Amino acid sequence: MARFAAVRAGSAALTLLVMTAVTFIVLQVLPGNPALLILGMDADPAAVARVNAALGLNQPPPVRYGLWLWGALHGSLGTSLQFSQPVTTLLLQRLPLTLSLTAMAAGFALLIALPLGMVAAVRRGGLLDLLADALAQVGAAVPAFWLGIIVLMAFAVRRHWFPAGSFPGWNHPGAALLALLLPAVALGVARAAVLTRLLRQSVSEALHQDFVRTARAKGVPPGRILWRHALRAAAIAPLTVFGLQVGELLAGSIVIENVFSLPGLGRLVLYAISTRDLPTLEGCVLLIATLVMLANFAVDLLYAVLDPRLRSAA
Amino acid sequence: MTAQRRGLRGGVAMMLAAAALTVTACGGATAPAGSPGSGSGASTTATTTATVPAAGAKTLTVAIPGDPIGFDPYLTADANTVALTWNLYDQLVTVDAKGNLQPDLATSWSYSADGRTLTFHLRSGVRFDDGHTLTSADVKSSFQRMLDPATKDPDASDYRVIASIDTPDPSTVVMHLSSYDAALLSDLALPFAAIEPAGVDLATLKTKPDGTGPYELSSWTPGQDVVLKANPHYWQPGLPHIPTVDLKIVPDPATQIADLLAGSIDLLPGLSGQQASQLKGNSGVTLTSAPSGNIQIMAINNARKPFNDVRVRQALSLAVNRDAVVQGAWFGYATPVGTFLPPNSPYYSPQPTPYDPAKAKQLLAQAGYPNGFSSVLDLPSLYPVHVQTGQVIAAQLAQIGVQLKLNQVEWATWLSQDYAKRQYDLTIISHTGRLDPDTLLVRFTSTYPYNYENYRNPAYDTLIAQGRATQDVAKRRQIYAQAQQILATDVPAVFLDVSDNIAAMLPSVSGWRWLPLAVEQLAQVQMK
Numbered sequence: 001m002a003r004f005a006a007v008r009a010g011s012a013a014l015t016l017l018v019m020t021a022v023t024f025i026v027l028q029v030l031p032g033n034p035a036l037l038i039l040g041m042d043a044d045p046a047a048v049a050r051v052n053a054a055l056g057l058n059q060p061p062p063v064r065y066g067l068w069l070w071g072a073l074h075g076s077l078g079t080s081l082q083f084s085q086p087v088t089t090l091l092l093q094r095l096p097l098t099l100s101l102t103a104m105a106a107g108f109a110l111l112i113a114l115p116l117g118m119v120a121a122v123r124r125g126g127l128l129d130l131l132a133d134a135l136a137q138v139g140a141a142v143p144a145f146w147l148g149i150i151v152l153m154a155f156a157v158r159r160h161w162f163p164a165g166s167f168p169g170w171n172h173p174g175a176a177l178l179a180l181l182l183p184a185v186a187l188g189v190a191r192a193a194v195l196t197r198l199l200r201q202s203v204s205e206a207l208h209q210d211f212v213r214t215a216r217a218k219g220v221p222p223g224r225i226l227w228r229h230a231l232r233a234a235a236i237a238p239l240t241v242f243g244l245q246v247g248e249l250l251a252g253s254i255v256i257e258n259v260f261s262l263p264g265l266g267r268l269v270l271y272a273i274s275t276r277d278l279p280t281l282e283g284c285v286l287l288i289a290t291l292v293m294l295a296n297f298a299v300d301l302l303y304a305v306l307d308p309r310l311r312s313a314a
Numbered sequence: 315m316t317a318q319r320r321g322l323r324g325g326v327a328m329m330l331a332a333a334a335l336t337v338t339a340c341g342g343a344t345a346p347a348g349s350p351g352s353g354s355g356a357s358t359t360a361t362t363t364a365t366v367p368a369a370g371a372k373t374l375t376v377a378i379p380g381d382p383i384g385f386d387p388y389l390t391a392d393a394n395t396v397a398l399t400w401n402l403y404d405q406l407v408t409v410d411a412k413g414n415l416q417p418d419l420a421t422s423w424s425y426s427a428d429g430r431t432l433t434f435h436l437r438s439g440v441r442f443d444d445g446h447t448l449t450s451a452d453v454k455s456s457f458q459r460m461l462d463p464a465t466k467d468p469d470a471s472d473y474r475v476i477a478s479i480d481t482p483d484p485s486t487v488v489m490h491l492s493s494y495d496a497a498l499l500s501d502l503a504l505p506f507a508a509i510e511p512a513g514v515d516l517a518t519l520k521t522k523p524d525g526t527g528p529y530e531l532s533s534w535t536p537g538q539d540v541v542l543k544a545n546p547h548y549w550q551p552g553l554p555h556i557p558t559v560d561l562k563i564v565p566d567p568a569t570q571i572a573d574l575l576a577g578s579i580d581l582l583p584g585l586s587g588q589q590a591s592q593l594k595g596n597s598g599v600t601l602t603s604a605p606s607g608n609i610q611i612m613a614i615n616n617a618r619k620p621f622n623d624v625r626v627r628q629a630l631s632l633a634v635n636r637d638a639v640v641q642g643a644w645f646g647y648a649t650p651v652g653t654f655l656p657p658n659s660p661y662y663s664p665q666p667t668p669y670d671p672a673k674a675k676q677l678l679a680q681a682g683y684p685n686g687f688s689s690v691l692d693l694p695s696l697y698p699v700h701v702q703t704g705q706v707i708a709a710q711l712a713q714i715g716v717q718l719k720l721n722q723v724e725w726a727t728w729l730s731q732d733y734a735k736r737q738y739d740l741t742i743i744s745h746t747g748r749l750d751p752d753t754l755l756v757r758f759t760s761t762y763p764y765n766y767e768n769y770r771n772p773a774y775d776t777l778i779a780q781g782r783a784t785q786d787v788a789k790r791r792q793i794y795a796q797a798q799q800i801l802a803t804d805v806p807a808v809f810l811d812v813s814d815n816i817a818a819m820l821p822s823v824s825g826w827r828w829l830p831l832a833v834e835q836l837a838q839v840q841m842k
Contacts, residue, residue, distance in 0.1 A: 032726035036734060038383055040391030043468030045763045050466045083536050084384055084520055090536060149568065157572045167538055167562075261564045261573075263537030271381075271537070274696075276726050 012293050016286060020072075023285045024065045024278065032276040034081050055081060068282060077286070078279035082271070087283035090268060095287065096170060097264035100177070101257070102249045104184035109191035109245070116192075117199025117238075122226065124204055132196055139193025144252050148186035148259040155182060167262050183260045187252050191245045195238055202234035209233065235306055243299030247292040372841055374556045374823070376581045376834070377564040377573055381536050384520035387508045388460050388467045393746070393832050396505035398561070400833035401542060403508030403525035406434050406453065406487075407499065411604075413658065413749060413830040415499060419448060419509055419526065420487075429494030429785050434487040441547040442511045443523070443530045450481035455512035457489075469506040472753075473498070496782050496790060500749035505833060528554040528837035537563060542836070554837040555825065567698070574599060580823050580841065583834050585816040586699055587645035593818050600821055603647060603814040604828040607656045607747030609754065610639075610648070610700070612691075612707060612808040613732075615739055617768035625681040627805035632674035633714045634707055636667050640811055643702040648811040653798040654745075654754050656812040658830060660787075661751040663795040665802035665809075674714045686715020692732050692741040696725040700742040703810065707742070736766045744813070746832055751794050752782050758806050769806035 035051035036043060052058055056067070071078055077087035120132040156162045162182050168175040206212065207230050215225050254266035261267075265284055272281035382395040385402060408418035420434040440448040457476055460467045475495040480488040491498070501507060510516065511524050523531050528550070529542040540561040544554050562579060564570050567589055573579045575598070585593075585601075593599045612630070620626045636650035649657060652665035678686060693704040701722060708718040718740070723732065732738040747754045756762055759778050760770045777797040784790045801809070815828045822842040829835055 030727065031730045033730045033734060036729050037726055038390055038392070039466075039468035040393070041729070041733070042391050042764070044471040046463070047466045047468045047470065050463065054466065082383055083381070085536070093535065094537065152569070152572055157575050160576055169535065169538060258566060259569065261562075261566060261569050263535065263563070267537055274724065274726060 008297070015293065016289055019285055019289050020069070020282050021065065023282055024061070024068070027273075027276060027278055027281065028061050030276070034276045034278075037275050038081065064278075068279065072282070072286070077283040080272075080280040081277045082275045082280070083277075087279050090280060091265070091283050091287050094263060094265045094268050097167070097176075097180070097262055098250065098253050098257070098266060099291075101180050101184055101187065101253055101262070101264060102246065104177075104180055105188035105191065105249050105252075106242070106246065108184055108188035109195055110242075112188075112192035113195035113199055113238075117196045118203060118226065118231070120196070120200040121203035121207065129200070132200065136193040136197045139189045139196075142189065144186050144190060145255045145259050147189060148183060148256050151182050151186055152260065179260075179262070183256045183262060186259075187249060187256050190252075191242075191249065194241065194245070198238045198241055199234070202237045203230055206230040206234040232306055236303065239299055239302060239306070243296050246295035250288050250291060372556055373558040373560050374581060374836070374839060374841055375560045375562060375579045376583065376836075377570050377579045378540070378561045378834075379563075379565050379570075379584065381563055382534075382540065385523035385531060385534075386510075386519040387505050388465055388510070389520060391468045391506065397832060397834045398540065399508060399523065399525075400505045400527070400831075401529045401559075401836045402523045402527045402531060403505070403510070404440075404527050405503055405505070405507045405509060407503045409500075409503050409749060409829060409831065411827055411829060413660075415503055418503070419453075423499070425785075430491050432489040432491060432498070434489075436485045436487065437549060438485060440526050440549045442526055443545065444511060444514060446511065446513075448509070448526060449484040450487045451484070452512045453487045453509055454479045454481050456508075456510045459510065459516060460507075467506075469504075472501045473507065494783055494785060496784060497750035497752040501753075504748055504831065529559065532558070539563060548837075550837070555840045556836070559836055574818055574820070577820065581817065581819040581826065581839070583815075583817040583826070585818055587643070587647035587813070587816070588698070588702075590647055590816045590818065591645035598821065600819050600823070601816060602819070602826055602828070603816040605649060605656065605658050606813055606815040606828075606832070607658070607754075607830055608744045608813045608815075608832075609651065609654060609656060609747065610703065610742065610744045610810045610813065611654070612703075612810060613738075613741050613743060613767050614805070614807050615736065615766075615768060616770075616806055617736070618739055620681065620683060620687055621739070623681045624804060625677040626683065627808075628803075629674040629677040629681070629714065630711065630716070631805045631808045632668060632670045632677070633711050633716070634808055634810070635669045635710055636810055637669075638710065639703050639706050642706040643699050644811065644813055647814040647816055649814075650811050651809050652802055653809055654758070654801055654807075655751055655794070655798060656747050659747065659751055661791055661794040663798040665798060667809075671710075671714050678714060678716075683715070686717065688717035688719065689739045690721050691718040692721050692723045692728065692738045694725055694728040694741070694743060695722040696728075697744075699813075700744070704742050733764060733766050736768060738766075742810075747830075749830065752778065755781070755794065755797055755801075758801065767806045769804070771800060771804060771806075774800050774804075 033048070034055060034057060035048045039048055039051060056064060068078060079085065080087055080090055083090060116132045120129040123129055162178060167179055170176050212225055212230055215229050253264060254269055257264045257266035258270060265288060268280065269284045272284060378394065380394045382398050383390045383392045384395065385399055387396055387399045387403060404419045406418060406420040407415050407423065410416050419437055419440060421437050423432065423434045425432055436448060436450060442448065457473065457479055459465050460473060461470050461476065475491045475493055475498060476489050477492045478490045480490070482488065508525065510519060514524055528545055528548045530545050532541040532543040534540045542559040542561070544557045548554065564573055567586060570582055571589055571592060574582050590601055593601060614621045614627055614630065616622060640646060640648045640650055650667050651657065652667040653663060655662045678684065691704050691708060693701045695701060704720055708720055711718055732741050745754060745757065755778055758765060758767065758769050759775045774797060777793050781790055781793040781797065784793060817826050817828070819826060823839060825838045825840040827835060827838060
């Protein structure tokens with residue numbers, strides 16, 4: 001177990017190192033002058049040169065990456081070039097929004113997929129199955145940003161049920177969660193679609209397994225067979241996908257946060273790229289990669305809960 | 315990806331137009347006007363409620379496209395930033411809607427006969443946010459800091475003629491100039507010449523501004539909003555009208571419109587023509603537009619073949635139908651021009667803009683390109699209007715055999731590659747005029763650091779230098795008329811149009827006025 005954990009931690013550290021290095025290289029390859037972006041189009045070239053020097057941008061790239069890495073290892077992610085605030089402050093300001101959005105979108109996906117997938121599996125070929133299938137097809141085909149704009153128009157512009165785009169801030173938690181509801185739905189629909197199909201498939205397969213037949217023969221009630229036996233056995237594949245989806249949701253938040261003008265990590269990523277704000281971008285990459293790894297780790301733990309065989313193997 | 319999103323926006327535009335028809339009735343769905351006198355028990359006298367009309371807990375919510383880069387106008391020339399700091403700081407002088415200089419922190423000023431000494435008399439009783447009273451020492455330390463290379467002020471070179479500053483008494487400032495500079499006084503009215511306090515930790519001004527303006531900073535949550543509150547000690551009586559202004563950061567144009575129609579923002583300054591056309595005819599929204607100082611050009615790399623031949627550049631200008639650009643890209647919210655000054659400048663000299671593809675083909679043939687040529691037109695994707703202009707122009711130039719490959723360039727790349735390194739054939743961009751004609755015209759002088767057109771004409775250089783040193787306005791006008799004629803003949807860039815500044819607001823908002831500067835003037839805005 002200890003060895004497993006050590007290997008796991010080691011590969012996580014290596015992943016983070018590679019990701020930050022790739023991010024750094026990509027930002028070097030992209031043309032762009034951070035000082036000119038900070039100072040503006042009419043900036044005196046002498047001032048541009050002085051700002052570049054002050055930001056340490058005239059040092060060779062490997063040295064700059066090394067310095068950043070050294071700082072990060074010591075818990076300092078540096079200062080944002082654009083906002084002149086500590087990157088850690090910016091990340092902590094924006095993390096709650098993206099986490100809430102991701103959690104709400106994942107919750108929405110489960111809320112739709114679980115009942116729909118189960119019903120479709122039990123009543124294969126029935127009306128609900130057809131409906132679930134159609135919904136899954138459409139849901140998977142519709143891009144989140146398009147759906148985002150549609151629900152924005154329908155429920156925020158035509159009916160003033162939701163705020164259209166600007167975020168009220170966490171000082172008003174109720175209003176803040178309300179502002180996240182539409183984007184969460186827009187983001188969650190595609191995941192719900194994929195999960196529904198997967199659940200339908202794996203549950204209906206499980207229902208034809210020997211152990212279900214045995215349980216039936218023993219006289220276990222059908223509801224208990226479905227929820228305790230079949231779902232448990234069928235959950236591994238959807239769970240794996242759900243773990244992967246957390247990463248997709250975080251990536252999707254980049255787009256959806258921009259559509260809804262939400263100040264989360266996703267918008268910070270885009271802003272940091274477009275302004276060549278390396279410390280901010282590296283901070284975002286580090287945080288998002290860590291979140292994805294934590295999600296996958298949580299899924300691994302859940303495997304063990306669901307499948308006793310995996311438990312003893314670990 | 316970008317093209318996909320743009321197509322989508324077009325669709326949204328149509329949907330919005332449809333939605334707009336149905337929401338007119340609820341467009342003004344903001345808080346109802348508070349009845350005077352019904353406020354808190356603290357406001358005891360009737361006179362206070364009368365002089366400060368409806369000074370309840372009212373908040374004006376404004377959409378702005380992006381975060382400022384801090385709040386120190388000496389550290390950036392970024393448009394989003396100075397549009398905001400305009401409300402936090404004052405200058406020695408300011409401008410009215412017509413572009414005339416008006417007193418601000420200085421009540422009067424005068425030049426010496428030789429134009430080498432400029433004396434200002436300061437207003438009394440002006441207080442900074444930190445509570446201390448403005449004196450000549452604040453003005454002196456402001457310009458010292460601005461001109462100190464260590465500050466890295468991107469605009470300092472505009473004020474380089476200020477050699478030294480004397481402060482004979484607390485209310486008098488005497489600037490000694492290394493030479494007369496006709497642009498100086500109007501440059502002093504720009505947000506870049508804000509007066510900052512002396513004796514405070516200037517490093518903190520980037521996040522904790524300390525000015526004399528109508529508003530002070532209440533909070534800044536990057537990516538979310540900037541909240542301003544009224545400066546209780548502001549020197550102009552009765553201003554500002556609104557106690558709190560919440561500037562929400564809403565970058566997406568479609569979301570901006572949605573927010574306005576939903577009533578979650580009251581005021582949307584800086585609309586594109588496309589956005590304005592969506593809102594036109596919507597009785598729930600008021601549109602206010604005025605010509606800006608923004609000139610859109612198709613920049614030409616004069617150093618590259620075939621653009622080093624003046625006949626080719628002239629042909630490009632003749633083959634562009636500016637009216638089609640004004641309609642296609644600005645939705646009518648622009649005026650065609652043939653020079654590099656806006657029509658609202660007193661130095662504007664109108665130049666003809668004939669649309670004559672036949673003559674253009676002739677010129678191309680004379681230059682050795684009877685069948686035209688192909689080239690690349692870089693379009694900064696951050697600005698949809700430049701992309702749309704590029705599409706219109708590419709279709710027009712195809713008619714004279716010039717095949718343009720449209721190349722969308724991300725902004726940071728454009729700034730570094732096209733603008734700073736001058737690696738491009740053709741590109742489309744706008745340049746913002748400031749108050750003095752020199753700020754635009756100087757861009758085509760040989761030694762200007764961002765003469766990215768690589769245009770060189772010694773005669774033009776001489777005229778611009780003369781213009782800057784000339785005190786007599788009539789004579790200066792003559793010089794600039796000549797300079798503009800040279801630009802119209804040499805075509806270092808195809809001058810396209812001057813766009814309108816457009817603001818949209820709910821009917822409850824009034825008092826918004828556009829200045830001939832790219833700033834957001836909030837102090838005069840009122841809410842019902």
